Amino acid sequence: MNKTVLGLDKSKTDNLVVSLNDLLANFQVYYQNVRGVHWNIKGKNFFQLHLKFEELYTDAQIKVDLIAERILTLHGAPIHTFDEYSKMAKVPVGKNISKDEEAVALVVNSLSVLLSIERTILELSSEADDEGTNSMMSDFIAEQEKTLWMLNAWLG
Template identity: 75%
Template sequence: MNTTILGLDKQKSENLVISLNSLLSNFQVYYQSLRGLHWNIKGKSFFELHVKFEEFYTDSQEKVDLIAERILTLGGTPLHTFEDYAKLAKVPVGRNITNGTEAVTLVVKSLSELLKIERVILDESDEANDEGTNSMMSDFIAEQEKTIWMLNAWLN
C-alpha cells in the first residue's frame, strides 16, 4: 500500500514534510528576528512598533506549533535545532535593528520570503490532495499578504 493512514500518497506526504520543515525553520528564524526587533526598537514609533512586533512574534509562535503538528500528522518529525534552522533559513536575519523603518522593511522582506515557500507548499499539497496542509497554507498566505499591504502603507 502506497498511502498513509490519512489516505495520502506516501511519497507526496514525505515531500510535504521536507517542505514543511523548511517553512518551520524559516518561521523560527523569523520569530527570533521579531523578538530582537521587539527588544531593540527605539525612536518615535517605539510604543506602536514594540506592541506590533510582540503581536507578530506571538502569531509566529502559534504558526510554528501548527506547522510542527502538521508535520507530525503527516508522519514526519519536525526539525527542532538551531543548526537545522540555520541550514534551511532563507528569511533575512535582523541584528541589532533599532530604526523603525529598517525594522518594518525587514518584516516585509521576511514575509515575502515565507510567502514564496508557502506557495510552493500550497502547490504540493494541492497535488497530493492534502486538504489539511492546503487549508493551512491558504490561511497563512491570505493573512501575510494583508500584513504586507498594511506594513507597506506604514512605510509610505
C-alpha cells in the same frame, strides 16, 4: 500506490514534510527576528511598533507550533535545532536593528520569503490532495498578505 493512514500518497506526503520543515526553519528565524526588533526598537514609533512586533511574534509562535504539528500529523519529524534552522533558512537574519524603517523592512522581507515557501507548499499539498495542509497554507497566506499590505503602507 503507497498510501498513508490519512489516505494520502506516501511519496507526496514525504515531499510535503520536507517543504514544511523548510517553512518551519524559516518561521523560527522570522520569529526570532521579530522578537529582536520588538526588544530593540527605538524612536518616535516605539510604542506603535513595540506592540505590533509583539502581535507578530505571538502569531509566529502559534504558527510554528501548527507547522510542527502538521509535520507530525503527516508522520514526519519536525526539525528542532538552531543548527538546522540556520542551515535551512532563507529568511534574512536581523541583528541589532533598532531603527523603525529598517525593522519594518526586515519583517516585510521575511514575510515575502515565507509567502514564497507557503505558495510552493500550497501547490504540493493541492497535488497531494492534502486538504489539511492546503487549508493551513491558505490561511497563512491570506493573513500575511494583509500584514504585508499594512506594513508597506506604513513604510509609505
